[in-house]
Amino acid sequence: MDRLAIVVPCYNEEEVLKLASEALRGVLEDLVRKEKIAEDSFIMFVNDGSRDRTWELIEEEHASHPAQVSGVKLAGNVGHQFALTAGLITAKDLSDIVISIDADLQDDVNVIEEMVDKFHAGNDIVYGVRRERKSDTFFKRTSAQAFYKLMSLMGVKTVYNHADFRLMSKRAVEEFSKYKETNLFLRGMMPLIGYKTDSVYYDRKERAAGESKYPLKKMMALAFNGISSFSVKPISLILGMGMFIIFVSLLALVYAMISYFSGHVVPGWTSLILSIWFLGGLHLLAIGMVGQYIGKIYIEVKQRPRYNIEKVITAEKAGNSRNRKGEDELEQKHI
Numbered sequence: 657m658d659r660l661a662i663v664v665p666c667y668n669e670e671e672v673l674k675l676a677s678e679a680l681r682g683v684l685e686d687l688v689r690k691e692k693i694a695e696d697s698f699i700m701f702v703n704d705g706s707r708d709r710t711w712e713l714i715e716e717e718h719a720s721h722p723a724q725v726s727g728v729k730l731a732g733n734v735g736h737q738f739a740l741t742a743g744l745i746t747a748k749d750l751s752d753i754v755i756s757i758d759a760d761l762q763d764d765v766n767v768i769e770e771m772v773d774k775f776h777a778g779n780d781i782v783y784g785v786r787r788e789r790k791s792d793t794f795f796k797r798t799s800a801q802a803f804y805k806l807m808s809l810m811g812v813k814t815v816y817n818h819a820d821f822r823l824m825s826k827r828a829v830e831e832f833s834k835y836k837e838t839n840l841f842l843r844g845m846m847p848l849i850g851y852k853t854d855s856v857y858y859d860r861k862e863r864a865a866g867e868s869k870y871p872l873k874k875m876m877a878l879a880f881n882g883i884s885s886f887s888v889k890p891i892s893l894i895l896g897m898g899m900f901i902i903f904v905s906l907l908a909l910v911y912a913m914i915s916y917f918s919g920h921v922v923p924g925w926t927s928l929i930l931s932i933w934f935l936g937g938l939h940l941l942a943i944g945m946v947g948q949y950i951g952k953i954y955i956e957v958k959q960r961p962r963y964n965i966e967k968v969i970t971a972e973k974a975g976n977s978r979n980r981k982g983e984d985e986l987e988q989k990h991i
Contacts, residue, residue, distance in 0.1 A: 660687070660697035660772065661751035663743035665736055666714070667704040669759040673713045676759045677701075681724050683765050692772050693753070698971035700726045701759075702743040705733030715969065722972040726750075731964040737840040738963045740820060746968065748829040755823045757784075763821040764858035771823040771856055780828040780851035784821030787857045813847040815855065822846065838962055839952050897938065 662680050666673060680699050687693045703711045714727040728746055730739060740756055747754045753775055757763050763784055771782040820842055824832070831849050847853075 657691065657694040658752035658775075659694040659750075660684070660753045660755065661747035662697075662699045662768075663702065663740065663747050663754055663756045664699060664759050665702045665704055665739040665743060665756075666706060666710050666759045667733065667736070667739070668706045668708045668710060670706075670708045670710050670713055672759055672761065673701070673710060674717065676761055677717045677721070677725060679761060679765050680757075681721060683768050684724060687769060687772060690769075692769065692776070696723070696971070697751070698724050698726050700728060700743055700747050700971075702728045702730065702739045702746075704730055704736070704739035718969050718971075724971060726971040727967075727969045728965055729967040731966040734963045736820075737842055740842065741840060742963045742965060744824070744829050745833050746965065748826055748833065750970065752826050753823060754826070754829055755821075757821050758819075762860050762862065763819075764861065767856045767858045768823075774854045774856065775823055775825060777854075778852060779823075779854040780825040781846060781849065781853040782823040783815045783818045783846075783853065783855045785815060785855045785857050786817040786819075786860050788859070814843050815847070818843060818855070825851070827851070836959075838960070840962075897942075901935070901938065 662684070664676060664680070669676070677699065684693070684697050684699070688695050688697065701714045701717070703714060711727070711729055714725070714729075717725040718727055728743055730742060734742075744754055744756065753772070755768060755771060757765070757768075767784060771784070774782045824846075828849055828851050831851070832845065835845055835848075
């Protein structure tokens with residue numbers, strides 16, 4: 657029977673961690689009872705440099721439920737995408753199936769069973785997809801829809817209304833681990849793996865406790881990172897805009913010449929200033945966009961570790977050889 661690991665990235669989640677642990681342990685026990693996963697399946701909480709008691713609570717949960725709860729402690733805060741990647745790559749050596757889910761319990765844990773069923777039906781990746789966005793504010797709903805449409809226009813393959821709630825087979829995670837880029841956008845990377853996929857649909861809930869770790873600033877940064885990491889169309893658009901302005905300038909030149917020779921020249925201070933401001937702003941936009949791509953290249957070529965794992969506590973199950981890989985191999989791991 658396949659061993660399931662549920663990877664949960666955590667950043668300052670002390671208010672919700674025990675609730676998440678209880679809910680996910682209930683899911684594991686139910687699936688084990690139905691003989692859909694192995695008895696030694698476990699939850700892996702990934703502490704992303706939290707400043708509160710998140711890691712202490714993970715250790716407490718491990719002490720109370722050593723067979724079901726494990727933990728990964730990152731040496732510092734590296735962001736949700738890197739923390740999730742750390743959990744996925746660590747879990748792949750200890751499991752046959754990996755499911756990623758956030759600690760806030762907004763994603764419906766009840767569809768995990770359906771994910772496992774679709775895995776057994778031959779799918780290597782199963783996406784958790786929201787049915788609708790009625791629980792979101794008008795701004796968040798419209799901005800999210802605009803984001804997915806923009807990504808599609810830019811040629812980036814994503815699953816509409818899917819975040820990072822998904823199931824991956826061991827071989828899918830192994831294939832994902834070959835992608836070494838530093839600028840991570842997991843929602844765009846998963847479709848590149850190419851294995852058979854399916855989706856499950858659910859209604860997203862309100863956050864169980866605590867505050868969202870994805871404010872508007874981080875959401876906008878994630879959106880830009882997704883576009884710039886998978887598409888060069890923004891640069892192509894700048895090139896097209898520049899060519900269009902040159903064309904308009906030639907038309908303006910023809911008009912100016914005709915006006916000059918016909919004697920209808922009227923000095924236009926306002927139009928001149930507006931033109932200067934417009935072209936100056938366009939130049940700055942173009943330079944900034946190109947600079948962002950150059951900055952990404954600069955970060956990639958340095959090939960620094962994406963994260964540093966300070967400590968791993970593994971789920972303990974007597975007689976299980978996979979658990980005896982232990983902390984000696986996993987502690988102080990740099991990837």
